[in-house]
Structures are given as structure tokens and as C-alpha cells.
Amino acid sequence: MIIVIAHWAEHLVQAYQVYVLRWPLHQARGVLGQAFPWLVHSEMLHYGYAAIMLAGIWVLLPGFVEGGRSRTWWLAALVIQFWHHIEHALLQAQVIDGRTLFGAAAPTSLLQLWFPRLELHLFYNTVVFIPMVVAMYYHIYPNALEAAEMRCGCAPHAHPAIA
Numbered sequence: 001m002i003i004v005i006a007h008w009a010e011h012l013v014q015a016y017q018v019y020v021l022r023w024p025l026h027q028a029r030g031v032l033g034q035a036f037p038w039l040v041h042s043e044m045l046h047y048g049y050a051a052i053m054l055a056g057i058w059v060l061l062p063g064f065v066e067g068g069r070s071r072t073w074w075l076a077a078l079v080i081q082f083w084h085h086i087e088h089a090l091l092q093a094q095v096i097d098g099r100t101l102f103g104a105a106a107p108t109s110l111l112q113l114w115f116p117r118l119e120l121h122l123f124y125n126t127v128v129f130i131p132m133v134v135a136m137y138y139h140i141y142p143n144a145l146e147a148a149e150m151r152c153g154c155a156p157h158a159h160p161a162i163a
Helices: 002-019 043-063 069-097 117-140 144-149
Strands: none
Touching: 002 117, 043 069, 043 117, 069 117
């Protein structure tokens, strides 16, 4: 979760640099990108992050109670991250192939045809992050039915129905 928040914060800082500080987009590189500018332009790094996020969400899925509220929200994060991963795979494929889609000047994802990359990826990271937080909340504070099915000790106290 620390890595997810840090990544999301990088996108927020970059948006702040563009919209509040009025930096040109090529200079707005987040926090780490100021020290390591190549990070912002490394499609492999972005693809790797998207793939690791997808794998992490998938690996943790069995920990959420089947049919429970937390699992529903976690699955929402998984589906959104799967699409985010597809978009990054498309970008990475263009870098590897040396050709861009639709004659674009730079590697372009599908939704980037309609939305600027900065805003699109801030949106992606936000809409993956929110259902993850909701899922974790419902996992830590399950209702009686969910608590009875849990196989972990994540809930801070035993639910009265199963105590």
C-alpha cells in the first residue's frame, strides 16, 4: 500500500507542478523524476509498475471473503488495473517496436487518443486506489457473515456473532 500511495502521490505532484506551479509538462516530473528524469520517460518502469500492481491485486484476491463486500471492491480494483496494465503494455509494445499507433508523435495508449496522458494516468491510479481502500476497510471491519468466513486475523476485534 505504501508503494501504491507513493506512486499516486507522484502523479498528484506532477499535476500540481503543471496546474498550480504552471511548469511546462516536460519539466513536471513529480518528485523522483526531478532527481531521476529518465524515470518519467521509461515505459518499462511504468509497465513494470502496472504489471506488479496487477499481480499483487490478483495474489491478494483469495484473502477476501467470497461474495463479501471487500471482495467486490477488490475485484473492481483488479478489473480497472487489468485495463491500466493493457494500456501500459500497448505503450511498451510501441517502444519496443519503434512505431506508434495512429501516427502519433510518441507512444500512445487507446484512451490517450481522447485524454491527455497526465490526467489519464492520474485518473487510472485514483480509480484503482479508491476501491482498494474501500475493500481494505470492509476487510478490516467485516459484517457478521463476512467475519464468520474470514481465514485471517485482520479484523481488530472478534465480531460479536462469532465470539
